[in-house]
Amino acid sequence: MTAQLVVFYLxxxxxxxxxxxxxxxxxxxxxxxxxxxxxxxxxxxFLVAVAEFLALAQILIYGGAVTxxxxxxxxxxxxxxxxxxxxxxxxxxxxxxxxVFALLVAAFVATxxxxxxxxxxxxxxxxxxxxxxxLGLFTDWAIPFEVxxxxxxxxxxxxILLARNVEEGE
Amino acid sequence: MLxxxxxxxxxxxxxxxxxxxxxARRSAVMVLISIExxxxxxxxxxxxxxxxxxRAADVRVFGQILVVFIITIAAAEIGLALAIxxxxxxxxxxxxxxxxxxxKW
Numbered sequence: 001m002t003a004q005l006v007v008f009y010l011x012x013x014x015x016x017x018x019x020x021x022x023x024x025x026x027x028x029x030x031x032x033x034x035x036x037x038x039x040x041x042x043x044x045x046f047l048v049a050v051a052e053f054l055a056l057a058q059i060l061i062y063g064g065a066v067t068x069x070x071x072x073x074x075x076x077x078x079x080x081x082x083x084x085x086x087x088x089x090x091x092x093x094x095x096x097x098x099x100v101f102a103l104l105v106a107a108f109v110a111t112x113x114x115x116x117x118x119x120x121x122x123x124x125x126x127x128x129x130x131x132x133x134x135l136g137l138f139t140d141w142a143i144p145f146e147v148x149x150x151x152x153x154x155x156x157x158x159x160i161l162l163a164r165n166v167e168e169g170e
Numbered sequence: 171m172l173x174x175x176x177x178x179x180x181x182x183x184x185x186x187x188x189x190x191x192x193x194a195r196r197s198a199v200m201v202l203i204s205i206e207x208x209x210x211x212x213x214x215x216x217x218x219x220x221x222x223x224x225r226a227a228d229v230r231v232f233g234q235i236l237v238v239f240i241i242t243i244a245a246a247e248i249g250l251a252l253a254i255x256x257x258x259x260x261x262x263x264x265x266x267x268x269x270x271x272x273x274k275w
Contacts, residue, residue, distance in 0.1 A: 001262075020176045022204070023194070031203055032203065041212050046214075049221035058241070061241055062206075070248070070252065089193070090193075097193070105179055105251065133234055136232065144239065152246050152254075154246075156251055163253040
């Protein structure tokens with residue numbers, strides 16, 4: 001059980017440090033690659049929490065698709081000048097960020113988890129694997145699942161319409 | 171011993187880092203990247219709660235199902251939003267959020 005804790009702390013440190021890198025670096029391309037590291041570490045955290053399918057989906061969708069799309073957008077919107085990375089109001093942003101973090105942690109610590117009938121052990125029932133997830137998705141959650149696929153289709157068509165060149169399209 | 175609060179604190183840290191990115195960065199692409207960080211914070215929280223709940227397996231898996239939907243919506247959102255950023259850059263020559271003030275009164 002302590003090995004689990006060590007792995008979790010390692011992955012959490014990688015996640016937080018690379019997220020810090022994402023929001024602090026001035027180079028947008030570096031930010032995209034550090035986002036990739038952070039998202040892969042989150043996939044590892046999903047594995048620690050016995051969510052194998054989500055870890056796979058995280059690596060495929062975020063590690064593959066999202067990072068590539070972000071890199072394309074960075075390449076296509078690159079301007080020549082080296083811009084200032086931050087607004088002038090970044091101290092206010094830092095204050096808001098720290099405030100939200102303190103509030104969330106205080107709420108999490110103050111909440112009596114045991115009274116919400118939570119166990120204190122990860123993976124109490126290991127049968128929530130692919131099978132339970134697939135059963136849930138295609139029985140109780142079948143209609144939201146189909147709506148989600150419709151949303152993806154509409155978003156894709158909208159993205160193509162928005163990003164194509166109007167000059168040659170008309 | 172790994173506990174639920176570990177997942178929750180990690181989730182809170184990711185979420186507040188995302189908030190800082192959204193509020194402080196000028197590039198619209200960086201704002202979108204920070205939004206992805208915040209969505210991942212929510213996912214970490216949901217997966218943690220799904221792993222620690224003491225209910226039956228078919229109830230606990232709802233947390234993971236919600237994460238599936240969040241990942242789907244996030245993929246749709248990032249594709250659409252980056253297309254909008256691309257269009258804005260073509261029309262205005264800049265993708266910095268503080269220069270997009272035509273609608274400011």
